Amino acid sequence: MMAVPQQFYNPGIPFTGTINGGLQVGKSITISGWVQPGADRFHVNLQCGSNTNADIALHFNPRYDSLPGYVVANTFQHGRWGTEERKQNFPLPTGSVFNLLITVTSNSYQMNINGTHFMEYKHRISFFQVNTIAIDGKVDISSITFSNPMFAGQPAFPAQPRFPPQPTFPSHVTYPNQAGFPPCPGFPPLPGFPSQPRFRVPYKAIISGRYKMGRLITILGTVCPNATRFSVNLNHPFGIALHYNPRFNENVVVRNTKHGENWDSEERDGPMPFHKGQPFTLTICCKKDSFRILANGMPAHTYRHRFTHLQLISELEIDGDISITSVKV
Structure with a gap:
């Protein structure tokens, strides 16, 4: 049976998470979210570890200090930043939703935004060393998905402290009569979520x-x-x-x-x-x-x-x- 992709939903920002199995050629990372109105910048890092001084293989950094915005891509290694690569005409204004796809190739990271190729960033650090993703800045993220080549998936992302595995049912939630809407039988838990009681419908x-x-x-x-x-x-x-x-x-x-x-x-x-x-x-x-x-x-x-x-x-x-x-x- 095909394993489900590693996924995470609605992470708090700043966010740091382990990439199960690391990176390999053909692996892709899909990040969906929303740039906050008035944002000055945000970034997505592919890192070699989670500590504050970890090497960063890819620093993808949209900036809005000039219009219409641009992206800085760089690498942080041995405590120093490398030479910046800048891409102008960034198709992602503040206040917009986006879908960022990062695909690993043997020579580079390929970045695709909202279904269109945006830029290529050649490897300066071996992608085999990357095991962590970090996101910070003026951005809200709805989902992060890691997919292996040939659509083979990864184990589910472990539950985070901010979102306990068992959902709570606060007192302000009301549950009307369920008559006429029986629950769907026999469904396995969604990726990233252990088996748990479902919310009643309606x-x-x-x-x-x-x-x-x-x-x-x-x-x-x-x-x-x-x-x-x-x-x-x-x-x-x-x-x-x-x-x-x-x-x-x-x-x-x-x-x-x-x-x-x-x-x-x-x-x-x-x-x-x-x-x-x-x-x-x-x-x-x-x-x-x-x-x-x-x-x-x-x-x-x-x-x-x-x-x-x-x-x-x-x-x-x-x-x-x-x-x-x-x-x-």
Whole structure:
């Protein structure tokens, strides 16, 4: 049976983690996240150890001290930085979501951003010495995935102290009647998460604090094998600001807003990134003018705000033909 890739979801920043098995030719690292508005810089390091003086084989460092931004790539070895390599025309402005793919070749690291090749950085330190990834700066990360050549996976990333293996069920979460939505039977735990009780569906949770630009909501779950549809709603006292509704019988993801008892016009364009019987990660990023939705770490949909009083959004609601493993509000 094929092993699952090593993965980590919603790590706290700064983040340092071990790369199980180290690097090899063909191995890739996919980092999905969001550059904070007003960011000055952030970095992704591939390191030879986790201590503060460890050699850094690849320092990937987007900077925003001049527009439209640029990337510095470098190596730190024997206590000294090498000669910087700079790449201009960086296609990742502040406030944007991104998908960074780093692939190891025999001669270099190949960097791909949002599906397009960005730059190559030739090895100055043998990649066989790299065993650690570190991320810091003005960035939020929704997922990190390590994939071996030929799609062979890695053992799951060990549970971190910030996210205990057993989810807690806070008192402000209510669990409506489950009638009509039995749990999906027989699903193994998602990568990186030990076997644990699932959140009940339908699921509701209070969104504590003021909902505002920059807020991330991440849901890990599995679509039932015979699923028809599921929905994720961001509710306010007068209706629904975002109704996100994958429909498998129509092979479409519907987005909409509800004012009182009245629905607006639906948006139906874009991909269907969810599949029956498959696990998924859904991340909703609140931007100034829209919700940016990532599915499995990849940008999927953008939905412009129709309800603009974001501070009134107070409840997350999930319903339909899925099981839920983790919710971060």
